[in-house]
Amino acid sequence: MDIKTLIKETAAKVEARLNELLPGEDVAPVTLHKAMRYSIFAGGKRIRPLLCLEAAKACGGSADAALNAACALEALHTYTLIHDDLPCMDDDDLRRGRPTNHKVFGEGVAVLAGDALLTEAFAMLARVPANERYDAKDYITEFAFRTGSLNLVGGQVLDLEGEGRQLSVDELRAIHHGKTSALIIASLRLGGMAAGCTAEQLDALTAYGRDLGLAFQIIDDILDVTSSPEVLGKSIGKDAREQKATYPALVGLENARAEARALTAAARADLDVFSARRAENLLAISDYLLKRDY
């Protein structure tokens, strides 16, 4: 199966399950459930659920065992987008070409829709079946750690605090880790855990997620500086205009490119513990995300 078909079919499966797990738009309070669904069903490639399901398969498990975890990751990701778009955070009016949640439902409901999706994510995760190595306690502890104050939410705070001031490379790396890599690592690890993976497999998935996440973010920073809006499909130079620190600005364009290439190679090597057949789809995903013209 080619990567685009894999992405499309996985997204359809995850969306169907999310539709079953979330209260319908006719369930009271109707406004809240509409707001939650407005953002979670706004499209997107569902890359985190895909990484989760493919990590489960790479570890020899079935994607079905990880499906509720995949949904939890998408619910979590959606809450971060809703809160991130708020006027007191990034203050964005548009997301994927549609008005952001607070533009449609108001700020109060948007805060609460994010809160409810975050809460629901844990309920979804509690539905992931236990296996001989892991159970709900482990899934929840893992998820809360990767998405909490020491990782994802922490990264958002560093990002807020970093606005308009000079950052060190370490600081920028910590922001990229929190805002991008933390949830990618959680996606891969939860997929592996749902499949009852070994400690060696879990370490490999963690390293792969860390390298993939940072490479993706550095490439994003490079393209923001170098690409044309036609190629990128979005306005460029946005980070520079908003005085956000970027990798090329801190280390230079060529160093940034070299680091992205090194991380891309490292991500491939991280998967060496899996057989070629087992690693195939994960490699296809990182190729899809990282093989861009930077």
Added chain:
Amino acid sequence: MDIKTLIKETAAKVEARLNELLPGEDVAPVTLHKAMRYSIFAGGKRIRPLLCLEAAKACGGSADAALNAACALEALHTYTLIHDDLPCMDDDDLRRGRPTNHKVFGEGVAVLAGDALLTEAFAMLARVPANERYDAKDYITEFAFRTGSLNLVGGQVLDLEGEGRQLSVDELRAIHHGKTSALIIASLRLGGMAAGCTAEQLDALTAYGRDLGLAFQIIDDILDVTSSPEVLGKSIGKDAREQKATYPALVGLENARAEARALTAAARADLDVFSARRAENLLAISDYLLKRDY
């Protein structure tokens, strides 16, 4: 032990455990951990943790088994206060005599401190030991249900939507349930579950929480209308000024008083499944909360 000593000693125990569970103020990102701690250590009677621990004891378990659940309830409660005080929600500048979280740390950090406390609450709950009847899966499912879109967060949305318009008694009851009773019910049920309670005990705790929560809220509404600021310790008539619906306004003062008395009696009767000795502290708590001069 008299009720005031019980409250004080329980609060000290819960605060000591919260201090262990939460990252210190010196852990990065420092601002975030300061903001989380600023609100969770702002005092308060820790009534929800108290109900949780006493429910565990009423069911024949030890308070220790429920201590992490008690902390989770306080973390959850604190996140709701931080988000509720935001300008896009109730827009409050003061809470317990101190500036609200967003007044000190800014709105962006306040949103994120709430998000992190909500996330941390689930991590705390995952630490509650399993017993022969319940495990982490059950605790998380219960907690997410009571605090999610169908209960607590749902109540906040109804409250937001109800501002400035005429509500029915059923609508006001749904708001009171979501904003007050849902978390009280969760506190009691999680305490019982951590103690491995029977289905009959769990039903009794649920009914007690429902009656106690609504009675407390109706009495609060009555005192807002009738009391003097000296007695109440806060400004009165706030609800009326803000055009918030109250019980006395909807059903009349005497009917509200009669319903509060009936619910108070019902709450006591709900505990009949427990022996007098086992029910003693829970009865003392509802007396403390409900025996007021209304």
